[in-house]
């Protein structure tokens with residue numbers, strides 16, 4: 681497999697009026713084409729900062745990000761992002777269909793192709809009948825499915841997701857996890873999924889990257905060798921799942937202990 685995403689020696693320092701925060705110390709990793717990688721780390725580890733850099737929304741202080749071999753210097757056309765705040769990411773004055781269609785128009789696709797992509801993506805997320813609704817008429821989980829449909833319709837090379845299910849209830853969350861995994865399996869989009877939930881990371885990913893506390897580096901890179909066909913009840917209760925969960929939890933404990941040591945030394 682060739683690399684779709686290369687992150688080399690990424691460093692990010694926030695500086696404002698004399699105040700300096702080194703959010704990302706030194707991160708290096710790559711994601712293969714078609715891979716599903718999850719990123720976990722303690723709160724404040726710089727996960728959102730990392731994703732913003734990957735999405736070209738924030739310039740790294742040092743280091744380099746390559747998307748399919750080309751440096752990311754601004755929002756790349758081949759990338760779609762799904763954020764936690766779905767409410768804010770959809771335009772309330774546009775229908776579901778129009779929300780999904782907008783980036784496709786910006787891409788310059790012809791009408792017939794846009795119509796097909798919108799219909800297919802709505803069907804894929806189980807919202808075939810909700811195209812004419814407005815986002816505010818839908819539940820939180822449905823709105824998040826619209827955000828996912830919009831990302832998928834765009835046919836990105838890479839899909840970045842930043843804690844996309846943090847604000848929905850547990851049952852909806854499980855449904856959305858299964859939806860994202862099945863879309864990934866059928867479409868093969870290279871996916872990077874940030875979560876603070878260890879079980880979610882193991883359940884979804886083919887690999888889990890554990891980040892240290894800020895200034896961040898990669899503490900552990902855990903391959904998830906669970907069968908591709910996963911099920912909320914069965915997969916989560918296997919000994920393999922428990923082993924992976926323990927390894928990732930240990931990494932996060934280590935990250936937090938490292939932060940406490942750094943704070944004590946400061």
Ligand SMILES: Nc1ncnc2c1ncn2[C@@H]1O[C@H](COP(=O)(O)OP(=O)(O)OP(=O)(O)O)[C@@H](O)[C@H]1O
Nearest residue numbers: 694701703722723724725726727728729730876894
């Ligand atoms: N715009 C900013 N200006 C200054 N510091 C910032 C800015 N954004 C984030 N930070 C700091 O950078 C560090 C990393 O923040 P970031 O939001 O990337 O972490 P995170 O891992 O996504 O956190 P959480 O899991 O709590 O969402 C934190 O110390 C945060 O306070």
